[in-house]
Amino acid sequence: MNDNDRWILSFYRHSEISGAQFFARLAKSLPAGPIQFDLTKHFADESQHAWYWSRAINDMGMEPLKMTFAYQDHYLEAAGMPTNVMEILALTQVFERRIIAQYARHARVRDIHPAVRATLELIMEDEKWHIQWVGDALKQMEEKFGAERVKNTYERYRKADEEVYGRLIAEHDERVGHILDKQNYAF
Numbered sequence: 001m002n003d004n005d006r007w008i009l010s011f012y013r014h015s016e017i018s019g020a021q022f023f024a025r026l027a028k029s030l031p032a033g034p035i036q037f038d039l040t041k042h043f044a045d046e047s048q049h050a051w052y053w054s055r056a057i058n059d060m061g062m063e064p065l066k067m068t069f070a071y072q073d074h075y076l077e078a079a080g081m082p083t084n085v086m087e088i089l090a091l092t093q094v095f096e097r098r099i100i101a102q103y104a105r106h107a108r109v110r111d112i113h114p115a116v117r118a119t120l121e122l123i124m125e126d127e128k129w130h131i132q133w134v135g136d137a138l139k140q141m142e143e144k145f146g147a148e149r150v151k152n153t154y155e156r157y158r159k160a161d162e163e164v165y166g167r168l169i170a171e172h173d174e175r176v177g178h179i180l181d182k183q184n185y186a187f
């Protein structure tokens with residue numbers, strides 16, 4: 001494992017912890033109901049993901065790097081803090097799609113460590129459910145907020161995400177470039 005691998009896995013670990021903290025706060029503050037129920041499971045999953053990355057890094061004989069930022073930090077800066085449940089769900093949906101796309105790309109890179117491949121596959125199973133339940137909950141929000149407003153909110157966060165991701169890739173190209181380069185894919 002080289003320094004870039006260690007950096008990327010540490011970044012994943014750190015971002016999963018930030019996700020867990022974000023959903024943990026929501027799970028505490030939202031009123032009882034189906035959204036609170038699913039969010040609690042969601043928060044538990046993100047915590048597990050942080051553990052899976054910790055374990056993978058350990059299996060590779062390394063320790064996680066101390067990271068100073070998580071993907072989510074840039075997000076809230078670019079898109080603004082969500083102010084209601086619908087906005088939280090829209091932001092979450094955009095974010096979950098980004099994560100699963102990133103992990104899916106990473107899983108295609110040839111010659112990755114077996115611990116990394118196993119962890120990516122394990123986490124992607126959970127992420128599929130995250131996208132599904134949040135998508136269903138967002139659909140239900142259309143009744144209260146209107147389909148147009150839900151769609152526009154999703155679009156606003158999607159644009160912010162593109163901006164944040166683009167900036168992140170540009171800033172850390174030497175670390176993540178090989179994951180995004182299709183030449184390095186095994187299939």
Ligand SMILES: [Fe+2]
Binds near residue numbers: 016019046049123127
């Ligand atoms: Fe996760």
Ligand SMILES: [Fe+2]
Binds near residue numbers: 096127
């Ligand atoms: Fe997730």
